[in-house]
Amino acid sequence: MIAQMLRVTEKEALTPLVTRFRFEHPDGAPLPLFSGGAHVVVEMPYGDMLRRNAYSLISAPDDGSGYEIAVRREDNGRGGSRFMHGNVATGDLMAVTSPFNLFSLDLRARKHVLIAGGIGITPFLSQLHQLSRMQVPFELHYAARSREEAAGLTFLPSLPHIHLHISNEGNRMDLGAILSGQPLGTHVYTCGPEGLIAAVEDAARRHGWPAAALHSEAFLSPPPGKPFKVTLARSGQTLTVGPHQSLLEALEAARIDIPWSCRGGACGQCETAVTSCKGRIEHNDHWLSDDDCAAQTKIMPCVSRFEGQELIIDR
Amino acid sequence: MTRVTFSPSILSRPVYAPLESHGAGPTIMLCDAEGAAAILDLAERDPAVMDYAHVIYIPSGSDYTVRMRALEARQYHEAPSYDAITARYRKALADATMGTRLYLAGTEGLIGKAAAEALAAGLPAQAIQAEHRGSIARRMQCVHCKGVTEDVTTDPFTCSHCGLTLFVRDHFSRRLGAFQGVCVDAETPGEVPERQEILP
Ligand code: FES
Numbered sequence: 140m141i142a143q144m145l146r147v148t149e150k151e152a153l154t155p156l157v158t159r160f161r162f163e164h165p166d167g168a169p170l171p172l173f174s175g176g177a178h179v180v181v182e183m184p185y186g187d188m189l190r191r192n193a194y195s196l197i198s199a200p201d202d203g204s205g206y207e208i209a210v211r212r213e214d215n216g217r218g219g220s221r222f223m224h225g226n227v228a229t230g231d232l233m234a235v236t237s238p239f240n241l242f243s244l245d246l247r248a249r250k251h252v253l254i255a256g257g258i259g260i261t262p263f264l265s266q267l268h269q270l271s272r273m274q275v276p277f278e279l280h281y282a283a284r285s286r287e288e289a290a291g292l293t294f295l296p297s298l299p300h301i302h303l304h305i306s307n308e309g310n311r312m313d314l315g316a317i318l319s320g321q322p323l324g325t326h327v328y329t330c331g332p333e334g335l336i337a338a339v340e341d342a343a344r345r346h347g348w349p350a351a352a353l354h355s356e357a358f359l360s361p362p363p364g365k366p367f368k369v370t371l372a373r374s375g376q377t378l379t380v381g382p383h384q385s386l387l388e389a390l391e392a393a394r395i396d397i398p399w400s401c402r403g404g405a406c407g408q409c410e411t412a413v414t415s416c417k418g419r420i421e422h423n424d425h426w427l428s429d430d431d432c433a434a435q436t437k438i439m440p441c442v443s444r445f446e447g448q449e450l451i452i453d454r
Numbered sequence: 455m456t457r458v459t460f461s462p463s464i465l466s467r468p469v470y471a472p473l474e475s476h477g478a479g480p481t482i483m484l485c486d487a488e489g490a491a492a493i494l495d496l497a498e499r500d501p502a503v504m505d506y507a508h509v510i511y512i513p514s515g516s517d518y519t520v521r522m523r524a525l526e527a528r529q530y531h532e533a534p535s536y537d538a539i540t541a542r543y544r545k546a547l548a549d550a551t552m553g554t555r556l557y558l559a560g561t562e563g564l565i566g567k568a569a570a571e572a573l574a575a576g577l578p579a580q581a582i583q584a585e586h587r588g589s590i591a592r593r594m595q596c597v598h599c600k601g602v603t604e605d606v607t608t609d610p611f612t613c614s615h616c617g618l619t620l621f622v623r624d625h626f627s628r629r630l631g632a633f634q635g636v637c638v639d640a641e642t643p644g645e646v647p648e649r650q651e652i653l654p
Contacts, residue, residue: 249576318552318553319551319553320551321551321552322551322552322576323547323550323551323552323554323575323576323577323578324552324575324576324577324578325552325576346552346553347476347479347480347552347553347554347555347581348552348553349578349579349580349581350580351578351579351580352552352578
């Protein structure tokens with residue numbers, strides 16, 4: 140991934156848990172434009188480790204003057220978001236990749252229905268810019284626990300087709316109502332917790348929607364787990380993956396060159412062949428098919444782990 | 455009756471599985487001639503599929519009218535031709551919402567035209583099912599003059615618009631709902647292979 144050093148020019152708390160960051164080129168040079176739903180990966184030098192986290196861009200896709208992201212602090216997470224909140228200050232230089240989009244709008248759609256849960260609002264903020272330029276019909280449904288926690292509120296224009304569902308105000312999202320009566324050619328996009336994505340898929344199936352009209356993005360962060368050993372077929376080297384480290388990070392720490400993009404089990408870039416597996420791969424990705432998972436001949440190092448006697452991968 | 459098994463071909467050539475019921479739900483059904491038998495079979499397998507169905511039948515010489523009426527679909531129309539029913543069909547698509555299923559049955563010409571119309575109206579391809587019954591005549595587009603010749607039963611055939619002799623290809627355009635016909639004697643004008651009945 141191509142990364143460039145960008146300067147943090149703004150840092151603003153949106154809610155007690157969510158902070159907005161703005162990055163600009165140190166010389167004021169324009170940054171590559173992107174499309175709504177794109178993300179960047181931010182590198183965080185973190186002790187002796189390099190963490191790389193993917194964040195959706197929330198700024199306007201046609202504005203190259205800077206990139207903005209919103210980071211939710213996960214106190215029980217692996218530390219990336221705590222680092223962003225606690226250690227990053229305006230004026231700092233950070234390595235930020237070029238934008239990459241795994242959650243773009245389907246431009247054939249007649250209408251777009253966007254469903255956001257919590258911090259899942261972020262990719263839609265850039266899509267809203269794109270949708271209003273394209274002047275196509277859309278509606279946004281944004282569910283949050285409370286107004287105080289709804290970081291997206293600052294950015295949302297007050298429009299009749301932007302709906303807030305605040306659960307502590309007793310106005311929960313009714314997926315059946317959202318999905319019925321939509322005109323032909325409507326596409327639905329969901330971003331948020333896995334439970335929300337599953338609920339939308341379920342409701343859509345019950346209402347007869349074909350799967351091709353549904354899109355979702357759930358960025359996984361690499362789940363922690365027990366440490367495990369992995370052997371690299373090409374060099375014979377054996378590495379140990381730490382409990383809070385991903386296999387991808389362990390490979391990177393050993394200076395093994397491996398392609399990646401989303402670092403969340405969604406893009407397929409890091410797919411690696413398994414040459415021997417005595418044990419069980421914990422497939423945590425959204426990429427491999429069920430058959431691939433069962434065969435244990437492939438692994439996605441950005442999120443998946445292993446338990447057993449021997450894992451040899453083709454790296 | 456007359457369910458045709460087509461010989462294996464390139465990926466572009468549509469294949470038609472027997473219609474499979476998605477149960478009671480908003481449904482548009484359009485069939486011509488022998489296609490009515492496919493709808494009758496479907497309804498026999500799952501009568502609930504008729505509960506919210508809007509059925510359009512173009513008999514074109516076949517006679518399933520008594521049995522089709524007896525299905526008691528929510529809405530039922532008979533029409534003398536596809537052109538005569540196009541306005542009603544378009545209106546049905548315009549009023550339809552996501553979740554609506556489209557069942558097409560009959561000749562390839564009808565299936566091609568009706569599917570193209572539905573896709574243009576925004577119906578997802580996955581919501582369309584088609585079963586071929588009856589004549590294997592094809593709807594062909596001349597790739598040279600772009601004119602469409604209906605009911606082509608021989609290969610090669612003469613383009614009804616520009617008069618070129620065209621070879622019947624299996625290459626299908628979903629947007630146009632037609633197969634592609636390509637000049638058969640472009641290199642050696644006048645050297646035309648013998649005309650044969652097209653095969654399934
Ligand atoms: S980096 Fe995208 S799936 Fe691993």
